[in-house]
Amino acid sequence: MIAIRALEEKIQSEGQVFAGNVLKVSSFLNQQIDTAFLLEMGKEIARLYEGSGVNKILTVEASGIAIAVAAAFYMGVPVVFAKKGDAKNLSSDRFCAEVRSFTKGTVNVISVDRAYIKKEDKLLLIDDFLADGNALKGLLNIAAEAGAEVVGAAIAIEKGFQKGGDAIRSEGVRVESLAIIDKMTDTEILFRPQD
Ligand code: 5GP
Numbered sequence: 001m002i003a004i005r006a007l008e009e010k011i012q013s014e015g016q017v018f019a020g021n022v023l024k025v026s027s028f029l030n031q032q033i034d035t036a037f038l039l040e041m042g043k044e045i046a047r048l049y050e051g052s053g054v055n056k057i058l059t060v061e062a063s064g065i066a067i068a069v070a071a072a073f074y075m076g077v078p079v080v081f082a083k084k085g086d087a088k089n090l091s092s093d094r095f096c097a098e099v100r101s102f103t104k105g106t107v108n109v110i111s112v113d114r115a116y117i118k119k120e121d122k123l124l125l126i127d128d129f130l131a132d133g134n135a136l137k138g139l140l141n142i143a144a145e146a147g148a149e150v151v152g153a154a155i156a157i158e159k160g161f162q163k164g165g166d167a168i169r170s171e172g173v174r175v176e177s178l179a180i181i182d183k184m185t186d187t188e189i190l191f192r193p194q195d
Pocket of ligand 1: 021022023024025030063100101102103127128129130131132133134135136164
């Protein structure tokens with residue numbers, strides 16, 4: 001809970017809202033990284049998924065990697081990150097999914113070498129933001145292709161006014177977000193109360 005309050009305060013004081021519902025948190029998460037704070041967020045994710053049997057974390061490059069590593073450290077598990085790349089460079093040795101980028105509007109193929117996800121794996125999916133849910137759906141598709149179990153997902157900042165969180169929860173996936181923004185304008189950011 002301390003990490004959640006601190007994250008909300010950091011978003012309030014350092015976050016910048018841009019056109020198209022884009023929140024920039026480049027001062028502590030997306031470009032410069034506040035490492036002590038990152039580790040606190042990772043510790044909170046580890047607490048939320050304690051005892052859940054997760055043996056591996058799956059994220060997507062680039063901005064999911066930092067928080068995934070922080071959580072993985074406290075959970076004592078490895079991190080696998082999906083790479084973004086051109087479909088024609090991908091071999092049959094990879095699990096692939098198409099993902100529309102929220103911030104750029106382009107469609108990327110994300111992929112993971114088949115060596116790094118096995119059907120016995122119990123995965124925790126991690127990303128920095130949840131907006132329309134395309135990145136998370138891409139990771140879910142990769143997990144499904146591998147036949148691995150998805151224990152749940154953990155997100156640093158969910159924009160609750162966008163459709164991704166509801167859509168993915170309604171598919172029965174556990175989604176834990178450290179901060180959920182219900183409303184965001186140039187002048188105010190309102191958070192969903194969490195217990
Ligand atoms: P989604 O796929 O859920 O629509 O968007 C999530 C992905 O887009 C995340 O991987 C994140 O990198 C990026 N993203 C979505 N919304 C934002 C935002 O408001 N700010 C930043 N910095 N990244 C975002």
